[in-house]
Amino acid sequence: MMAVIRSTEIVIPTQHTSLPGILNLPSGAKGIIAFAHGSGSSRFSSRNRSVAQELNHSGFATLLFDLLNAEENVRDNLTAEYRFNIPMLARRLIQTVDWLAQDDQTSALPVGLFGASTGAAAALIAAAERPERVKAVVSRGGRVDLADISLPKVRAATLLVVGELDHQVINLNKQAAGQMTCEHQLVLVPGATHLFEEPGTLERVAMLADDWFTRHLAPQPRLSRAAPTLFIGN
Numbered sequence: 382m383m384a385v386i387r388s389t390e391i392v393i394p395t396q397h398t399s400l401p402g403i404l405n406l407p408s409g410a411k412g413i414i415a416f417a418h419g420s421g422s423s424r425f426s427s428r429n430r431s432v433a434q435e436l437n438h439s440g441f442a443t444l445l446f447d448l449l450n451a452e453e454n455v456r457d458n459l460t461a462e463y464r465f466n467i468p469m470l471a472r473r474l475i476q477t478v479d480w481l482a483q484d485d486q487t488s489a490l491p492v493g494l495f496g497a498s499t500g501a502a503a504a505l506i507a508a509a510e511r512p513e514r515v516k517a518v519v520s521r522g523g524r525v526d527l528a529d530i531s532l533p534k535v536r537a538a539t540l541l542v543v544g545e546l547d548h549q550v551i552n553l554n555k556q557a558a559g560q561m562t563c564e565h566q567l568v569l570v571p572g573a574t575h576l577f578e579e580p581g582t583l584e585r586v587a588m589l590a591d592d593w594f595t596r597h598l599a600p601q602p603r604l605s606r607a608a609p610t611l612f613i614g615n
Contacts, residue, residue: 386437393446395476398453402446405437406486411599413442413481413490414590417474417507419464419498419522428576428583429497432521435587441594442490444481448473448500464499467527471506478511491598493517494537495590502527509534517597519590522550522575525557532560539565540593542586544573 386407393400403424414436416429424445433443447454448470449463457463463470474494481487492514496504501523508515509531518539525532525541539561541554551569558567568589573582 391446393477393480395473398450400447400450400473400477402444404442404444404486405433406442407437407440409440410442410490411440412493412594413444413487414493414495414594415444415446415474415477415481417448417470417494417496417500417504418445419496419500426497428521429495431583432495432587432590435584435591436594439591439595440599441493441591442487444477444487446477448503465527467499467502467506470500470503471510474503474507475510478507478514482514491516493519493594493598495519495521496523496525497521499524499527501525502529505535505539506531508537508539512536517594519593520554521586521590522547522577524550524553526553528557532557533562535561535563537563538593538597539563540589541565541567542589543567543569544575544577544582545569545571546573547575550575 386405389404391402391404393402418426418429424447433445436443449457453463494504494515501520502525504518505525505528508518515537518537520541543551543554554567558565570582570585572579577583577586
């Protein structure tokens, strides 16, 4: 049976700006995963889109969106002034989680967050601030140490995925994990560096994320991976 995934371009209203995004919604979705990208990236990140597609095939809705508006993104590319402004990025992610709770298409779905690099810190802060909504977090090469005082407050089950060769980030993740009181796990991907550019490493991240979100958001039988998928754009 063909799994139908409706792809819609959306705009998320936040307190001070509006953020463009792409919502992929499979029929009968069992949860929704919002992606918080890393430094200098956007909703068009090829790595996050690859992971999101795997999650879509498994029956999860995904939201890929920009944490910066167009003007901020141009300025950040020149000055890098916004990409490490974790409090601002976290506020926008929190407001996005609130938007998901109000939108008719997503309000009934349990929420997971997938954060990469600095976006992982924003994801953990958002999870700490919205424990009733955010049930699971996956970090890919995340600077989770930048979540700082929010780490002990996180209640969502958290998976920390780091490349085996990304030694500095491994140490930062170990230190951050030591401050966490929720269910959490640190997994090293063999042969991977920070960007998971090595053959097969990003596929491993996608599989780990799928397993984690399935376990903590939707403990039910998986959709068949062999089923063809139809994307419908508005």
